[in-house]
Amino acid sequence: MDGSQLNPEMSIPDPWSLPLDKIDPSRAELYVTGAHHDYFRRLRQEDPVHYCAESQFGPYWSVTTFNDIMAVDSNHAAFSSSPTIVIGDLPPGEDPPMFIAMDPPVHDVQRKAVTPAVAPGRLIELERVIRGHATDILDGLPVNETFDWVERVSKELTTRMLATLFGFPFEQRHLLPYWSDVITTSETVGVAADMERREAVLYECLDYFTKIWRERAAAPQQFDFISLFAHNPATKTMVDNPQELMGNLMLLIVGGNDTTRNSISGGVVALNAFPHEYEKLKADHSLIQTMMPEIIRWQTPLAHMRRNATRDVELGGKTIRKGDKVVMWYVSGNRDETVIETPDAFIVDRDRPRHHLSFGFGIHRCMGNRVAEMQLKILWEEIMKRFAHIEQVGEPKRVVSNFVLGYEQLPVRIAV
Numbered sequence: 001m002d003g004s005q006l007n008p009e010m011s012i013p014d015p016w017s018l019p020l021d022k023i024d025p026s027r028a029e030l031y032v033t034g035a036h037h038d039y040f041r042r043l044r045q046e047d048p049v050h051y052c053a054e055s056q057f058g059p060y061w062s063v064t065t066f067n068d069i070m071a072v073d074s075n076h077a078a079f080s081s082s083p084t085i086v087i088g089d090l091p092p093g094e095d096p097p098m099f100i101a102m103d104p105p106v107h108d109v110q111r112k113a114v115t116p117a118v119a120p121g122r123l124i125e126l127e128r129v130i131r132g133h134a135t136d137i138l139d140g141l142p143v144n145e146t147f148d149w150v151e152r153v154s155k156e157l158t159t160r161m162l163a164t165l166f167g168f169p170f171e172q173r174h175l176l177p178y179w180s181d182v183i184t185t186s187e188t189v190g191v192a193a194d195m196e197r198r199e200a201v202l203y204e205c206l207d208y209f210t211k212i213w214r215e216r217a218a219a220p221q222q223f224d225f226i227s228l229f230a231h232n233p234a235t236k237t238m239v240d241n242p243q244e245l246m247g248n249l250m251l252l253i254v255g256g257n258d259t260t261r262n263s264i265s266g267g268v269v270a271l272n273a274f275p276h277e278y279e280k281l282k283a284d285h286s287l288i289q290t291m292m293p294e295i296i297r298w299q300t301p302l303a304h305m306r307r308n309a310t311r312d313v314e315l316g317g318k319t320i321r322k323g324d325k326v327v328m329w330y331v332s333g334n335r336d337e338t339v340i341e342t343p344d345a346f347i348v349d350r351d352r353p354r355h356h357l358s359f360g361f362g363i364h365r366c367m368g369n370r371v372a373e374m375q376l377k378i379l380w381e382e383i384m385k386r387f388a389h390i391e392q393v394g395e396p397k398r399v400v401s402n403f404v405l406g407y408e409q410l411p412v413r414i415a416v
């Protein structure tokens with residue numbers, strides 16, 4: 001549960017007048033209005049490792065500065081990813097096993113099995129395929145007419161990329177975001193009827209992938225996620241453990257879906273919020289190279305990852321006790337003014353643009369980071385070849401969540 005069910009209309013207290021111990025950045029409505037930036041600014045200044053004793057998710061620590069987040073993310077012995085990496089807890093035993101929520105050695109073995117799907121050697125072929133999809137999508141867009149960028153571009157390109165990584169039947173690709181939405185939204189609703197429906201849909205997904213798995217296992221190994229799992233001696237029996245198969249499918253579908261989708265939308269929002277930067281890009285398309293990591297930093301598609309303390313640990317002068325819940329707020333670390341100059345600004349030619357936390361750090365650092373960047377690069381190269389301007393023509397509809405930072409709708413108009 002990540003708090004998406006909260007009402008965004010709820011009143012948001014001014015963080016500067018709240019007692020420090022009442023500051024609770026887990027409230028999802030903060031992220032809809034952008035109020036979270038001031039909450040984190042205050043915490044970074046006054047209490048960078050902060051304890052919140054009461055929240056909808058129980059007591060938890062917030063780690064808010066760039067360097068403290070790096071320290072937690074790179075110390076997996078003291079800060080475990082098990083049983084879950086989001087702030088909310090499912091009832092004990094209901095977290096499906098997936099390697100993002102595991103520690104070594106199982107984490108390492110499973111990650112290694114599927115990494116070849118997104119390894120540098122694969123990127124040349126993936127680049128060719130993704131460019132074909134980007135071209136096709138952009139050529140089909142209306143000009144001088146308002147439309148929803150999220151639906152027509154961000155979702156569609158991400159879906160096609162995921163279908164490629166899974167070797168998923170292209171005509172049925174829309175099942176992937178459908179399953180992803182059911183996994184993520186229903187998880188946060190918690191209503192019995194929805195949970196029943198969710199289970200039925202997840203069984204459908206499991207059935208579908210089990211069939212694909214059996215076909216791939218009987219054929220020579222290819223470089224899609226399923227074929228790699230099915231042929232690796234360490235993971236080939238996963239198909240006999242539906243919980244574990246489902247967990248890892250959830251990870252690979254959801255991990256690449258909302259994140260990439262929201263960085264595609266976030267680029268358009270950022271360039272419209274900083275028109276001078278858009279002009280710089282128009283004058284020099286080679287700036288796409290530095291702009292793509294800057295989009296990912298500025299947007300920070302995942303606000304947080306959670307860890308669980310395995311022993312008493314000192315951090316920032318505080319003692320975190322064994323068993324405590326520790327939340328690394330990437331969205332705050334990426335705006336840490338002591339590490340990143342003018343961090344609230346979107347700067348297409350920023351120095352050291354890759355110095356950000358959006359992909360995490362340490363053994364769980366995002367496995368798909370190169371593909372995500374490459375997709376943004378290709379998309380913006382093709383956009384700049386075709387369109388004079390993409391104008392944002394209204395307020396975006398934001399996702400209500402303390403985990404996924406992004407957009408449900410983004411009205412735009414293209415000029416050629």
Ligand code: HEM
Pocket residue numbers: 073099100101111165251252253255256257259260263296300301302305358359360361362363364365366367368369371372
């Ligand atoms: C802009 C896009 C993306 C962002 C911001 C993002 C962000 C993240 C973050 C924050 C983590 C956890 C890091 C940590 O705990 O230290 C992660 C892990 C992961 N991501 Fe991504 N991700 C993106 C795209 C993708 C794509 C395209 C895929 C491919 C399907 C993917 C697959 C994964 C996987 C499998 C993990 C787990 C790695 C592990 O536990 O070892 N991600 N990602």
